[in-house]
Amino acid sequence: MFIANNNATLGVAGPTIVDGAKRDRDMGIAVPSQFVSTFDLIPTRNALSAMFAAINPETGALPDSGPPLCQLGSDTYHCWTLIGTHNYYLYSGDDDWLSTIWTNYTHAIACLEGNVDSTGLMDVTGLPDWARLGGGGCNAEGNAILYKASSMRIIWAMNLSPQLEEKTLPHSKSSSTRPSGWNDANSFAVLYNLTLSNEQKGPEKNWNDLGPVVPELPDTTSRFNISGFEPQAHFKAGKDDRALDLLRREWDYILYTNLSVQSTLLEGFMANGSLWYVLFPLFLYSSGLTSALTLYVMGLSLRGATWSVSPLINGGLPGAEGGFETLLGWFGMKWALKDNQFFMEISTPKGTNDQVKLLRNGSVVVDEEAVDVGADGEIALTGGKHGVVIFS
Known part of the structure; x- marks a missing residue:
């Protein structure tokens, strides 16, 4: 008879995210989703703390599963924990927490960068990955997320190095120089600014x-x-x-x-x-x-106390409306296309500031007053409620 014990400790504090959400690609999906929906980032913080607490003190390797397993051996899961840390800090600005894990964070970065060879690419030797066959060697997926995790400059290698084709396994030949259709590496290459031209952005x-x-x-x-x-x-x-x-x-x-x-x-x-x-x-x-x-x-995003507005209006939708709330307050956005006019209503907290990207040409009116738009097609606004109309 098999008897399961369900009394293991799953983290260093609660509430916490469990299973895959502590690591792997979940950290690239879950944290932004939490930010724009519930803004409940405490479970993410606690999950990340558990992963850093289980770091290998000698090598700097992060586990590919949370406690009680704390298995080691995945380079890509290692990267995703670091990306999750980046996402959490981006949305929370939690300096106090970051200071508690910073030593382990830099140790974990150094662990991966130690696998970078003369080509400028990481040789993926920790093979376990989620929903991926043949992930070893200098594959594009692993190097794209290493770039995101560490900001190490490997753009030249991802785009120009001939060794990428020579050393990559069949299911991993998905660099931005050789688009094989959309897959994880091609998506990451676009999201993390590793492409050189629109032609590399995948059919x-x-x-x-x-x-x-x-x-x-x-x-x-x-x-x-x-x-x-x-x-x-x-x-x-x-x-x-x-x-x-x-x-x-x-x-x-x-x-x-x-x-x-x-x-x-x-x-x-x-x-x-x-x-x-x-x-x-x-x-x-x-x-x-x-x-x-x-x-x-x-089209509404936030980085610290600076917000930006750049809605995508060419998909055939008549409009969009939504918002999110942070410790700074409420950020709301509404836009609509009607005839030859584009309407935008923006509501942001006092004390914040913004750059609004105008995606249509025409005469611009902000809060019922005509404004001049610079060559970059952007206008600056401060926090509060604003109405923007573009007459084409």
Whole structure:
């Protein structure tokens, strides 16, 4: 008889995120989703603290699973814990917490950079990864997320180095120089500014009627392995219509198919739509659009006390409205297209400041007064309520 014990300690403090959300690609999806929805970042902080508490003190390796397992051996999971730290700090500004883990953070960065060889690329030797076959060597996925995690300058290597093709395994040949259709590496290359031209920003090569069938895990549409990041990459590349097309194909299916629970719990499914993974009771697996629609379509983002407005209006939508609340206060945004006019209402806390990117040409009126727009197509606003109208 097998008897399971369910009394293990899952972290250093509670509340905490459990299982995969402590590490791997969840940290790239969950934290932005939390920020724009509940702004409850304490579980993320506690989960990250648990991972740094389990660091290998000699090598600086971070575990690829939380306690009680604390397994070591994944370079990519290691990176995602670092990216999760970056995301948490970006949205929280929590200097006190960052100071408590900073020594371990820099130790963990040095651990990965020690695997960078003469090509300028990391040789991925810690192979375990999520929903990916053949992830070893100087593969593009691992190096893209290392770049994000450490800001190490490997753009030249990702785009120009011939060694990338020579040393990459078959399912990992997905660098920005050799687009093999959308997959995790190509999405990360766009999101993390590793492409040199629009031609490197990927077609819908691997799509079927339900979404992308990813090369790194054949016959699978992986809900957050690629699909949480791919719409964001399309939005960032200025392909609004493509991102919304993917949204309607894939998210419509998971929300309405009678094969599932009609929610974003679904983590993956086969190319024909049959279910693959719907076990984990977590909202985050398919929640990439929660932040994507806010940060790109609505177009409102925040970094510290500086906010920016740059809505994407070329996807055929008549308008968008939403917002989020932080310790600074409420940030709200509404825009609409009607005839030849573009209307925008912005509400932000006093004491903050902003740059508004105007994506249409024409006469601009702010708070019922005409304004001149600089050559960069931006106008500066301070916190408060503002109305912007562009007459084309």
